[in-house]
Amino acid sequence: MVGNPNVGKTSLLNALTGGDFSVGNFPGVTVEKKEGKGVIGGKTVTFVDLPGIYSFQTESLDEKVARDYLKNEKPDLILNVVNALNLERNLYLTLQLTEFGIPMIVVLNMIDEAEKEGIRIDAERLSEILGVPVVKTSAVRGVGIEELKREILKGGRVPRAFRGNLEDIIRTTEKIAREVTVAEKPEKSEIEEAFDEVFMDKHLGIPIFLSFMWMMFVFTYSVAQPLNDLLSITFDAMASYIASFDGWFFSMLGNGVVAGVGSVLSFVPNIAFLFLFLSMLELSGYMPRAVFLVDGFMSRFGLNGRAVIPLIMGFGCNVPAILATRSIEDRKVRIATALINPFMSCSARLPIYVLFAGVFFPKMGSVVIMSMYLIGVLIALISALILRKTLLKGESEFIMELPPYMLPNLKELWIMTWSRTKHFIQKAGTVILAMSVVVWYITTYPGGSIEESYAAMLGKAIQPIFSPMGWSWELVLALISGFVAKEVVVATIGVLNIDIRSIMTPHQAFAYMLFTLLYMPCVATIAAIRAEIGAKWAAFAVIFSFSVAYVIALIATGVGLWL
Structure with missing residues (x-):
């Protein structure tokens, strides 16, 4: 399981294993490793949740662990978990994953939240472009989990490889995101803009x-x-x-x-x-x-x-x-x-x-x-x-993404608390x-x-x-x-x-x-x-x-x- 931070990989792991997973460290390093087993169609499937990363471009410890695992352990299948709310940003990692030549399934998670925001993603067209199955899910609500299990049993497909320098990959992700996003995410609502004007004000x-x-x-x-x-x-x-x-x-x-x-x-x-x-x-x-x-x-x-x-x-x-x-x-x-x-x-x-x-x-x-x-x-x-x-x-620099404002889900609020x-x-x-x-x-x-x-x-x-x-x-x-x-x-x-x-x-x-x-x-x-x-x-x-x-x-x- 590979994806950006905060795309819902742990929730998906819970849904696929019934919460039966252990937490430890990868051998020789302090990076956290979640591993669980789930029975799908009579077969025992072992899931390994790799640390959340944005790309393989930098030298952070999490990225090194993820890269080494994919190269050395050669898993049977990659579940690339993608946040449907921000397809373009997530596809940047997806295209880099295609270079490993490992069968893959793209999981469009949080699809319910994306649709609330007016985002419609053409999963069939995205599947054609990448050459792999694409499944829409909402791990928290159990949406699409059975379909995902069926695709896991089929073993996924080796993706079409997307190679090139950093600029080429960025341009390609932009192009794919535009092509498969049927309804663009609407502009920030007036309320969101008002909130940001106040909460992000340099004085207030x-x-x-x-x-x-x-x-x-x-x-x-x-x-x-x-x-x-x-x-x-x-x-x-x-x-x-x-x-x-x-x-x-x-x-x-x-x-x-x-x-x-x-x-x-x-x-x-x-x-x-x-x-x-x-x-x-x-x-x-x-x-x-x-x-x-x-x-x-x-x-x-x-x-x-x-x-x-x-x-x-x-x-x-x-x-x-x-x-x-x-x-x-x-x-x-x-x-x-x-x-x-x-x-x-x-x-x-x-x-x-x-x-x-x-x-x-x-x-x-x-x-x-x-x-x-x-x-x-x-x-x-x-x-x-x-x-x-x-x-x-x-010296140090920093870049981050701001998520949309959301009313906290009572179930998630309870689980977290x-x-x-x-x-x-x-x-x-x-x-x-x-x-x-x-x-x-x-x-x-x-x-x-x-x-x-x-x-x-x-x-x-x-x-x-x-x-x-x-x-x-x-x-x-x-x-x-x-x-x-x-x-x-x-x-x-x-x-x-x-x-x-x-x-x-x-x-x-x-x-x-x-x-x-x-x-x-x-x-x-x-x-x-x-x-x-x-x-x-x-x-x-x-x-x-x-x-x-x-x-x-x-x-x-x-x-x-x-x-």
Whole structure:
């Protein structure tokens, strides 16, 4: 399966395999590989989803993997998945695929969306020109899947080869697109033009983008808070009830598992609302415009617009965001983007913000939480500028396509929101559960009280490093446990049953929030950095982020005392 990014290959893979596919990496490289099996007409067919690419003209890692796979593995059939909304752009890759001499089927996906936009494609004429079967599909709605399966069984056909230089290929794609497009896509509607005039305005665009972000944080903090409080009260009651029974098992289950995991799960409504809002911005077509809008701004920091996508993804989770840097062709920009990504505030940090903002800043929680995200972005950009002026010098350029505005499909909105939220819940049921038990153990043994526990020994040994900020050993222990996963900071506070209001002031709390925003990436993020850009840069990321976090938290403490 070969195609441009975002043409619906994963949806098509789901439709053809019933969702039965695995995700790994191609041998020897860090590029993601999706592989699944489907039974068609009694035959088992193995589908390999190659990384999304625009052409074979540049030297990005994704393109190298796709080219090498087609040359060396020689698959029986290429499913060239094409976005019917933009036939001309997609045909550029199609014509290059003809040079491999492998049987092919062209899949005109998203055909329903294209027809809504007034685009009518003559599939028969396109089939005659290319010399291969052409099937119209809508993978999300299951349209054309059975016809595609029948064509797969037939094995496709070897396409007519289109050779020539870059200009020849471009001219040919333009000619073919004109010939097979029966009804041209209409000009932008007046509403679309009006939206673009406002959203893309050089003066209004950035303030509008920031206002959307502001609404997102108000929505996430305010609307979800009643549910958050209800879940928190429920889990606290469950933990107390279970721990009231005699024996170490009930102590571990109540004070460890339920108190730790529950303290994190109570923030699921906040996380879900955050992902819901981000998904709406993506599916509506606004997010790519925000990316395009800030490209000029990003270039001042040595990055380009393509770097914005991984950075925005970092608001969800830093791990897939770092993996998304693969699409950045410039190696130095790719390294810089991966190194600064941990400064983008991932969803795992949100429970920390909500907890501390709710206790110390109840009347301005949204402002405080948004300030964390903005400070993270600011620190990331300043870090990028420093890196690009010193260790990673160079220039960079960027080109992207803007999709049409669309009302988000409710099914897609649900799938996108749920898949991201599910990842957060799975972490609570695995990593955070395990860490909650570990924290319970080191806070219970060897003595009978927390003050005599292993946790106290560890926290008190490291606490002097943070004495300038005035943080107690309990808070330091929470930071150490947060190295595994940032949500564990809240879980640790829950297991320790700390009354944070009694051990710190508002300015210390703000400094603590800043430190959790900026200090060492979690283990999974470090592993992703190591896999993408090497162990040396992963070690640098740990040292650099800790240093930045310490200095910023120290400054925040000093300013808070002065105020």
